[in-house]
Amino acid sequence: MINPKQVRDFAKACGILAKTDRLDAMVLARFALQIRPPARPLPDEAQREFADLLDRRSQLVAMRAQEKAWVATAPPVALKSLKEHIAWLDARIKSHDIDMTHKLRTSDVWKNKVELLDSMPT
Structure with missing residues (x-):
């Protein structure tokens, strides 16, 4: 690349x-x-899957931001639907966070990096 x-x-x-x-x-x-740029290996299946999860999470966060912005100007008839959709998006984002954390903690590719980051003082 x-x-x-x-x-x-x-x-x-x-x-x-x-x-x-x-x-x-x-x-x-x-x-x-x-x-003579250095050759870099292609990401393996686990890395691609994690990147896909991260991309989808970013899309959900962008959708949630749009919905929250529309709440301020939405007609009263649409508020209930907007708030339900925001709650659904919040749940999906939380679910993606859980999936991503699980993948990071169980993947051999990421496990060492996560442990190193966790060992850093805050």
Whole structure:
């Protein structure tokens, strides 16, 4: 994985301002040969699953923020529905937090990192 801005800056430094699929492929190959970025392994299944949970949690938090903002200007007929939806979103976010904590504490990939972070004084 490479930072796209870094590659684009490299292309500009080489005088390549146009952007096509063919040029992009050439620039990426040239970047790899000259810069030799370190190879990083792809995330394993557990890491991808955790990232998916985190993404979904972020979506739920954004939805909750929208609903809370609408409460201030919502007509009285919609308030009950908004408040029920906010309560549902709160429950889903809490459920995701529990799932994510469980995955962090039981995954070999994350267990050592969590223990290290937990050992830090607060």
